[in-house]
Amino acid sequence: MMLELRGVHAHYGPIHALRGVDMAVQVGEVVTLIGANGAGKSTLMMSLFGLPRASAGHIIFDGEDITGLPAHAIARRGIALVPEGRRIYPRMTVLENLQMGAALADPLNFEVDLQRMCALFPILGERRHQRGGTLSGGEQQMLAIARALMARPKLLLLDEPSLGLAPLYIRKIFQTLRELNRDHGMTILLVEQNAHHALRVAHRAYVLQHGSIVLAGTGRELLASAEVRAAYLEGGQVR
Amino acid sequence: MALALQQLINGLTLGAVYGLIAIGYTMVYGIIGMINFAHGDIYMVSAFIAVTGFTLLAALGVSSVPLALLVVLVVSVLFTSVYGWAVERTAYRPLRGSTRLAPLISAIGMSIFLQNMVQLTQGARVKPIAPVLIGGFDLLTIDDFTVHLAYSQVLIILVTVALMLAFTFVINRTxxxxxxxxCEQDRTMTALLGIDVDRTISFTFMLGAMLAAVAGVLVTVYYGVVDFYIGFVVGIKAFTAAVFGGIGSLPGAMLGAILNGLIEAFWVAYLPPEYKDVATFAILILVLMFRPSGLLGRPEVEKV
Incomplete structure (x- = not known):
């Protein structure tokens, strides 16, 4: 078991954002979490790092209870996040952004990993001396993914990687995720509003509603489910 | 002409000292968005450590000036960086995540605390030391006015330039x-990449304190007197320099400090000297009216 949440509650300011979430991610799996805007998806992602800290319940990563550890200590155990809104460093070059991603990794791997990222996303190699803030949204998303991968994580988390991107980039990013999982065995937990793409790439999926898991199944099952179709697929994001 | 040259030298010396202190203000502002009002007093503490150091070394019979300088610099930098660390740890970190105003008030309290601590333990009177570095170069004489460049001025400018270069290297290349x-750009994200943000903030305070420590030692050598109140005045000047250049910007702090030093030196030479501080702050106000983010500061709006 890579990641397990047991009855996790979390508060985001005055809002009781997570109300007893149980979910699991197995080694080598792609798991998708879908849900409407405000369902608590991003809070769930951040609460894995203790931001906000789970007010009840336990988060188990790789056999260890990480509930209550500081964020940097959790990251050091091998979880990397591609956050909502990308959050690349706008005033650092592409190369420096990647160096930040590799801050915990073995420096001996740096060159190899850098080459790998440039092969994965050639645009990053071409723009390595350009400031992050000057990249387009899609390029920034690639940079955010590459930055996360530089740490050689055991578990890769992505929060809305397709948000606001052109279809071309969306396809590229989902294709990359599929390859990472298939060819490198990367375990991925993906949060998306773009349910169609996200469910197709997922082995298993959960639906989050008002801070609770209301539905779980394989990606295929959820794609076929009438409930999911009505709420998250046909007609876009219906609340 | 000769007077102008002399004041250029004096102004650069003063600016160098302001610059070493201004870096601490601007770095701390950059990383946690607060003005560390106790920073000037950190500088004052280091000046007292220098006085004690020089006096002690003289009593021990150390007559070599370079050796005395080196020992005092190292000791002062070490002790002062501990002060910088302790101030952040006790007065600011517990307030992180609180309102923006809380650490500011805490900083003012810390400043008063340090001043009173030194006043009580060292006395309120001005403390002189035996001159450490005497003499200098007479550069040229025009109409009976000799332009003098003291060894201590050479020391201040050389040490400052060397430190600024080293410091720029550390920030940009390591x-x-x-x-x-x-951390300056996105603290949360940096923690998510596995970096201990609290430790980085501690190091930032220590680095700022180290530079202020060097300034404290150099000023002690230059003026030969210290008192518990010097931190306030110089601190405000250095802070002004940081705002002048654009708070949060390192080159800005250096530029603002040099300009501040020059303004002060030239004002004193040609205009009523009692108004020199008024002039510094008036020019600051003028700059901020037309460039609210300072000379080299970033405008607040950013492309996302």
């Missing part, structure tokens, strides 16, 4: 510097 800049 992994610590990168982490420091990363």
């Amino acid at each position: 992994s610590f510097g990168r982490q420091q800049r990363a």
Whole structure:
């Protein structure tokens, strides 16, 4: 078991954002979490790092209870996040952004990993001396993914990687995720509003509603489910 | 002409000292968005450590000036960086995540505390030391006015330039510097990449204190007197320099400090000297009216 949440509650300011979430991610799996805007998806992602800290319940990563550890200590155990809104460093070059991603990794791997990222996303190699803030949204998303991968994580988390991107980039990013999982065995937990793409790439999926898991199944099952179709697929994001 | 040259030298010396202190203000502002009002007093503490150091070394019979300088610099930098660390740890970190105003008030309290601590333990009177570095170069004489460049001025300018270069290298080229800049841009994200943000903030305070410590030692050598109140005045000047250049910007702090030093020196030479501080702050106000983010500061709006 890579990641397990047991009855996790979390508060985001005055809002009781997570109300007893149980979910699991197995080694080598792609798991998708879908849900409407405000369902608590991003809070769930951040609460894995203790931001906000789970007010009840336990988060188990790789056999260890990480509930209550500081964020940097959790990251050091091998979880990397591609956050909502990308959050690349706008005033650092592409190369420096990647160096930040590799801050915990073995420096001996740096060159190899850098080459790998440039092969994965050639645009990053071409723009390595350009400031992050000057990249387009899609390029920034690639940079955010590459930055996360530089740490050689055991578990890769992505929060809305397709948000606001052109279809071309969306396809590229989902294709990359599929390859990472298939060819490198990367375990991925993906949060998306773009349910169609996200469910197709997922082995298993959960639906989050008002801070609770209301539905779980394989990606295929959820794609076929009438409930999911009505709420998250046909007609876009219906609340 | 000769007077102008003399004041250029004096102004650069003064600016160098302001610059060493201004860096601490601007770095701390950059990383946690607060003005560390106790920073000037950190500088004052280091000046007292220098006085004690020089006096002690003289009593021990150390007559070599370079040796005495080196020992005092090292000791002062070490002790002062501990002060910088302790101030952050006790007065600011517990207030992180509180309102923006709380650490500011705490900083003012810390400043008063340090001043009173030194006043009580060292006395309120001005403390002189035996001159450490005497003499200098007479550069040229025009109409009976000799332009003098003291050895202590050479020392101040050389040490400052060397430190600024080293410091720029650390911030731009080392992994610590990168982490420091990363925290400045996005602290949460930096923690998510596995970096201990609290430790980076501690190091930032220590680094700022170290530079202020060097300034404290150099000023002690230059003027030969210290008192518990010097931190306030010089601190405000250095802070002004940081705002002048654009708070949060390192080159800005250096530029603002040099300009501040020059303005002060030239004003004193040609205009009523009692108005020199008024002039400094008036020019600051003028600059901020037309460039609210300072000379080299970033405008607040950014492309996302």
